[in-house]
Amino acid sequence: MAEERDSAEALVSEIHKKITDAFEVFDHEFNKTVDIREIGTIIRSLGCFPSEGELHDIIAEVEEEEPTGYIHFEKFLPVMTKVLMERKFCPIPEHLLMQAFEVLDQQKKGFLEPEELKKHLTQEGEPFTREEMEEMFSAALDPDKNVIFYKDFVSMMTIEET
Amino acid sequence: MGCGTSAATEAQGRLSEKDDSVKAPSPALTMKAAILIQRWYRRYVARLEIRRRYTWSIFQSIEYAGEQDQLQLSSFFSFMLDNFTQISGNGPDLISHLLDPALTEEEKQATFEGVEVSDSYSGPHISFPLTVSDTNALLSAFKAQQILHARYVLQLLYETKRFLKQMPNIIYLSTSYTKEITVCGDLHGRLDDLLLIFYKNGLPSTDNPYVFNGDFVDRGKKSIEIIIILFAFLLLYPDHMHLNRGNHEDHIMNLRYGFTKEVMQKYRTHGRQILQLLQDIFSLLPVATVIDDKVLIVHGGISDMTDLEFLGSIERQKIKSVLRLPKSFEDVEAERGLEKICGQAGSLRSAGGPSGGTRKRRCRRRKPSSGSSSSSSSSSSSSSSSISSPRGASQVWSSPLPSPRVPSPTDLLQLPFLDSIVAVASLAPPREEAGWKQIVDLLWSDPKKQDGCTANTFRGGGCYFGPDVTRRLLQRHGLQLLIRSHECKQEGYEFCHDGQVITIFSASNYYEEGSNRGAYVKLGPDMVPRFFQYQVSRCTRKLTLHQRVSVAESSALKSLKEKLFAHRSELMAAFQEYDVNKTGCISITDWAQATESVLKLDLPWRTLRPRLARLAPDGAVEYQSCFEDVSAGQPVPQISPNLAETLYRYRTDLEIVFNIIDKDHSGLISIDEFRQTWKLFSSHLNVDVDDSAIDDLARSIDYNKDGSIDFNEFLEAFRVVHKLDTKEKQQG
Numbered sequence: 001m002a003e004e005r006d007s008a009e010a011l012v013s014e015i016h017k018k019i020t021d022a023f024e025v026f027d028h029e030f031n032k033t034v035d036i037r038e039i040g041t042i043i044r045s046l047g048c049f050p051s052e053g054e055l056h057d058i059i060a061e062v063e064e065e066e067p068t069g070y071i072h073f074e075k076f077l078p079v080m081t082k083v084l085m086e087r088k089f090c091p092i093p094e095h096l097l098m099q100a101f102e103v104l105d106q107q108k109k110g111f112l113e114p115e116e117l118k119k120h121l122t123q124e125g126e127p128f129t130r131e132e133m134e135e136m137f138s139a140a141l142d143p144d145k146n147v148i149f150y151k152d153f154v155s156m157m158t159i160e161e162t
Numbered sequence: 163m164g165c166g167t168s169a170a171t172e173a174q175g176r177l178s179e180k181d182d183s184v185k186a187p188s189p190a191l192t193m194k195a196a197i198l199i200q201r202w203y204r205r206y207v208a209r210l211e212i213r214r215r216y217t218w219s220i221f222q223s224i225e226y227a228g229e230q231d232q233l234q235l236s237s238f239f240s241f242m243l244d245n246f247t248q249i250s251g252n253g254p255d256l257i258s259h260l261l262d263p264a265l266t267e268e269e270k271q272a273t274f275e276g277v278e279v280s281d282s283y284s285g286p287h288i289s290f291p292l293t294v295s296d297t298n299a300l301l302s303a304f305k306a307q308q309i310l311h312a313r314y315v316l317q318l319l320y321e322t323k324r325f326l327k328q329m330p331n332i333i334y335l336s337t338s339y340t341k342e343i344t345v346c347g348d349l350h351g352r353l354d355d356l357l358l359i360f361y362k363n364g365l366p367s368t369d370n371p372y373v374f375n376g377d378f379v380d381r382g383k384k385s386i387e388i389i390i391i392l393f394a395f396l397l398l399y400p401d402h403m404h405l406n407r408g409n410h411e412d413h414i415m416n417l418r419y420g421f422t423k424e425v426m427q428k429y430r431t432h433g434r435q436i437l438q439l440l441q442d443i444f445s446l447l448p449v450a451t452v453i454d455d456k457v458l459i460v461h462g463g464i465s466d467m468t469d470l471e472f473l474g475s476i477e478r479q480k481i482k483s484v485l486r487l488p489k490s491f492e493d494v495e496a497e498r499g500l501e502k503i504c505g506q507a508g509s510l511r512s513a514g515g516p517s518g519g520t521r522k523r524r525c526r527r528r529k530p531s532s533g534s535s536s537s538s539s540s541s542s543s544s545s546s547s548s549i550s551s552p553r554g555a556s557q558v559w560s561s562p563l564p565s566p567r568v569p570s571p572t573d574l575l576q577l578p579f580l581d582s583i584v585a586v587a588s589l590a591p592p593r594e595e596a597g598w599k600q601i602v603d604l605l606w607s608d609p610k611k612q613d614g615c616t617a618n619t620f621r622g623g624g625c626y627f628g629p630d631v632t633r634r635l636l637q638r639h640g641l642q643l644l645i646r647s648h649e650c651k652q653e654g655y656e657f658c659h660d661g662q663v664i665t666i667f668s669a670s671n672y673y674e675e676g677s678n679r680g681a682y683v684k685l686g687p688d689m690v691p692r693f694f695q696y697q698v699s700r701c702t703r704k705l706t707l708h709q710r711v712s713v714a715e716s717s718a719l720k721s722l723k724e725k726l727f728a729h730r731s732e733l734m735a736a737f738q739e740y741d742v743n744k745t746g747c748i749s750i751t752d753w754a755q756a757t758e759s760v761l762k763l764d765l766p767w768r769t770l771r772p773r774l775a776r777l778a779p780d781g782a783v784e785y786q787s788c789f790e791d792v793s794a795g796q797p798v799p800q801i802s803p804n805l806a807e808t809l810y811r812y813r814t815d816l817e818i819v820f821n822i823i824d825k826d827h828s829g830l831i832s833i834d835e836f837r838q839t840w841k842l843f844s845s846h847l848n849v850d851v852d853d854s855a856i857d858d859l860a861r862s863i864d865y866n867k868d869g870s871i872d873f874n875e876f877l878e879a880f881r882v883v884h885k886l887d888t889k890e891k892q893q894g
Contacts, residue, residue, distance in 0.1 A: 017751060021768040025215050029611050030764075044205050045212040092202045100195035103187050125197035136203055139706045157206055 019080050032073040101150035111147040214711045220718035221673040223763040274316035288314050292398045304387045312432035319439040322393040326446035331478050333451045342686040345373045347647030347666035351382020354698040355680050366395045366403045375647045376408020376461030380419035407447035408461040409605040414483045417818050445479045462648045463607030465625045466615040476597030484602045629659040654681025654695045670697040674717040676710035727792040728811040732760045737785040747782035820873040830870040833860045
């Protein structure tokens with residue numbers, strides 16, 4: 001129906017504007033290009049969280065045939081619009097995150113030792129760098145007990161997000 | 163939710179099964195859990211990164227918008243200087259006040275010798291020629307918050323001036339006699355940073371040479387202390403201590419950015435003498451340093467016209483401030499009168515056209531692409547130096563000014579005021595103009611990523627230079643590296659142009675606590691730069707990334723909200739244009755467009771919206787909510803809201819002008835002076851203020867009816883208050 005079409009167009013229009021805004025924050029030269037290294041941040045800021053592998057796939061789609069180190073907006077817009085419309089790489093609900101931590105907490109202590117967490121996050125999956133690990137510790141580590149009460153951590157991060 | 167084929171779906175299924183099982187999770191499962199956590203955390207960091215970036219954009223936009231304002235102010239001063247001899251009949255000569263702190267005959271004759279140091283003075287004593295014990299005494303004293311006696315300051319400045327006169331424009335250094343040279347960037351009055359550098363890297367000495375790359379003063383509260391320390395070491399180790407001039411080593415910038423005020427506050431009696439000397443000293447500072455014929459160090463940058471040989475030959479001491487034309491041009495101006503420039507030159511600069519209405523500020527960071535760079539330079543192929551530069555090419559002349567005379571209050575509003583461009587016919591000696599351009603470029607330019615050289619409209623002066631410009635200059639002079647400062651960098655330093663340019667910035671926490679690190683760089687004979695970073699910190703506990711971002715962000719947002727408040731009536735008018743049905747709501751897009759068109763700050767408004775304005779249930783913006791968090795300090799009853807808003811906006815400028823008029827620093831000016839200044843100011847800004855409103859205002863703030871106004875008290879009324887702060891104070 002015409003209304004549906006209008007609202008679909010309106011949706012696309014809103015999405016385009018969102019993408020434009022996020023892109024502009026990194027467009028330091030105001031010439032509709034951004035450094036390729038910022039693409040991950042831009043995409044994540046739009047609420048999509050691809051893994052590093054998935055990110056590389058997106059970059060392959062948006063970069064020039066002869067890679068210049070820059071991404072052009074004209075290429076980025078359609079790809080990103082599709083990602084947003086299809087709700088790919090969607091957000092991770094809090095309960096799922098909790099379960100993930102619980103999986104790592106094999107002894108069901110309710111908390112994790114920093115060494116445990118470090119082992120998993122820096123050696124498995126898409127490993128954290130040392131800086132990333134330290135940064136997480138600075139936010140997550142309980143200063144008195146020197147462990148990570150992941151339930152509190154997850155709640156806190158979710159609140160901070162807003 | 164339709165998550166597609168991401169791993170999350172699989173994990174979802176697996177994880178819920180897992181709950182019932184008792185055995186240890188499979189490696190595949192722990193890996194999936196790890197991935198989930200990693201992904202979630204990285205998303206969080208990316209969000210923080212976005213917030214940090216736009217916080218940075220806010221600070222920078224507002225900072226550069228302020229610098230643009232400064233150019234307006236200085237053009238206002240220039241105009242007044244060149245066209246009016248006296249404002250009030252028997253009052254002091256206002257004009258000479260404004261730019262050259264007019265010394266009385268006595269003051270001119272006096273030297274430091276006449277200044278007595280009383281027995282009650284408890285600060286440091288120094289004697290000339292300086293020794294290490296003097297510099298140590300100064301360092302200890304400043305650490306203990308003491309102030310150096312005016313006599314010693316004056317003596318130090320005299321000696322420094324004498325010394326600098328012998329220096330060439332460009333200093334050539336060699337590393338063959340020393341191990342390494344340390345280069346530091348902007349300090350901006352942050353004494354803590356300088357002390358931290360000395361602590362980490364050692365004091366300047368014959369074994370430990372330093373180059374300080376400009377912007378020692380303004381913004382921070384200890385500019386004079388930094389100057390004293392730097393000059394003292396300069397005199398003590400003349401071959402191992404080197405200072406480059408920055409764009410803030412400029413008395414007009416100092417008027418606005420705090421150095422002048424700091425000096426006048428710390429040195430009530432001798433402040434003007436000190437400032438006069440500093441004016442000369444700043445213009446005598448060398449503009450560039452070269453190490454081993456390989457590394458060029460300048461404060462801002464370069465342009466495609468930069469020519470080191472030519473630079474070496476100009477008379478730098480004639481350029482007291484790059485914001486005012488060199489002296490020889492002023493006579494020409496005065497003769498011809500000043501015109502409003504239409505056409506090319508005008509379109510580049512502030513868009514305050516002949517039309518009335520509020521002043522528009524050119525705060526946009528829009529750089530013209532190389533194709534349109536011709537807008538900045540009418541005739542020459544280069545596009546450098548867009549500050550008030552006399553143009554050789556033909557200009558458009560509108561009708562001539564009425565001849566200079568003392569204006570009566572009612573006339574003022576009709577005078578055509580200069581905006582930012584002064585046009586001079588090609589009588590201007592081209593060599594002097596070219597020399598002036600070279601210096602502006604060195605002190606104000608910024609590097610950019612793309613090739614080419616375009617006018618720096620963001621800052622209002624100098625240009626943006628691309629990697630090709632750098633390459634060409636380095637090649638032409640056989641250099642390897644350009645070190646510059648001028649721009650605040652998150653990590654205190656940054657490479658660009660394929661490693662040919664280093665930006666070094668030494669004021670940590672420049673915008674806000676936690677906003678950035680400071681750094682210095684060391685160069686040895688191998689010319690491999692080594693960087694050292696630091697951050698002055700008030701608290702001992704390390705802040706988390708989130709805390710650092712939040713602090714800086716809230717500070718930036720406060721500044722932004724103040725700007726919104728200060729432009730309230732214009733904004734409301736713009737919003738209401740979109741709000742045809744008078745619902746109080748407009749779409750996000752309309753809100754963003756309206757805000758951008760009024761404030762002219764190039765910021766990601768849609769991204770910022772959640773922090774600035776509230777949404778109605780249907781997703782439209784309730785535009786009145788922009789102004790909720792900020793309110794007037796104390797209401798001044800006689801003032802209409804419009805006038806109040808204008809005063810908020812120009813509070814800083816007015817403060818500067820008042821402080822200048824207040825020759826004896828009593829905090830009081832006469833009602834007449836108040837009226838005259840305000841009228842001139844408001845007509846310059848094309849602000850519609852009616853005469854009787856000003857008179858009422860003047861009378862109402864003369865609380866004790868003695869014909870004088872306590873302007874500090876007056877200005878206090880125009881501070882904004884952030885409601886959240888007040889709430890916190892009440893609760894805590």
